[in-house]
Amino acid sequence: MFGLVLAAASGPSVAQEAEASQANPLRCELCKQIIKKHYYKIPGLSEFYCETCHQAAPKCLFCGRPMSGAQAPEKVCARCRAKAVTSPEEARQLYHQVRDWLEGDLNLAWSWTISLRLTSDLPEAVGIEGKSGFRELGAFLREGETGTIVLLEALPRDLLIETLAHELAHAWQAENCPPKSTLLWKEGFAQWVAAKALDGFNCEEALAILEHRQDLYGKGYRMIRELESKHGREGVFSAVREGR
Numbered sequence: 001m002f003g004l005v006l007a008a009a010s011g012p013s014v015a016q017e018a019e020a021s022q023a024n025p026l027r028c029e030l031c032k033q034i035i036k037k038h039y040y041k042i043p044g045l046s047e048f049y050c051e052t053c054h055q056a057a058p059k060c061l062f063c064g065r066p067m068s069g070a071q072a073p074e075k076v077c078a079r080c081r082a083k084a085v086t087s088p089e090e091a092r093q094l095y096h097q098v099r100d101w102l103e104g105d106l107n108l109a110w111s112w113t114i115s116l117r118l119t120s121d122l123p124e125a126v127g128i129e130g131k132s133g134f135r136e137l138g139a140f141l142r143e144g145e146t147g148t149i150v151l152l153e154a155l156p157r158d159l160l161i162e163t164l165a166h167e168l169a170h171a172w173q174a175e176n177c178p179p180k181s182t183l184l185w186k187e188g189f190a191q192w193v194a195a196k197a198l199d200g201f202n203c204e205e206a207l208a209i210l211e212h213r214q215d216l217y218g219k220g221y222r223m224i225r226e227l228e229s230k231h232g233r234e235g236v237f238s239a240v241r242e243g244r
């Protein structure tokens, strides 16, 4: 049995110099103070944060935004909590919708049985070690020709769509691609599939975060997207089938 795991979707905040504009000063999204020197921005998001909030406030494990102390015990910001899919039935419906959508739009097909399992502790459920500062969202486990997608319960709707599509892409790879391909290719393709689903389900913000990630997932995604712009979807599929 092997598992492929998607780490938390929150990319690290990137420090940038604020423009010293007196006429149009920037305000910190969290403390609402005018930002004097440096501002911090999460790649893909439009809000600005001051140095104090960036450094001292706890960060939401789903979107990476700095949070107020009141939200901190949950480790999830109010915005992400409001979007949480808490009903397992609703999560299952979304699984089938995402699967149908990927079949229709990307012509992906799965001949194996793939079941969905929701858990409150993903590392424990799949037998991996959790990393601090990250939240593992989903994993694809394979045993022979049976697959299981394990997902963290109560994910925000957009992150649930993203993670379902990502893990369904790994399920497709397990059936259609040689195992020699590198992590950059595997995760890049899975993120490319996830981006298509986010676009199809009108999740603009989650798509912007995905596109701007600075880690291996972001690099892999942009590599596949470049391949698509040069050689089309056919080029992407033939490359991953060959096991680049």
Ligand SMILES: [Zn+2]
Pocket: 004, 005, 006, 166, 170, 186, 187, 190
């Ligand atoms: Zn993955």
Ligand SMILES: [Zn+2]
Pocket: 028, 029, 030, 031, 032, 033, 049, 050, 051, 052, 053, 054
């Ligand atoms: Zn602030």
Ligand SMILES: [Zn+2]
Pocket: 060, 061, 062, 063, 064, 065, 076, 077, 078, 079, 080, 081
């Ligand atoms: Zn959040």
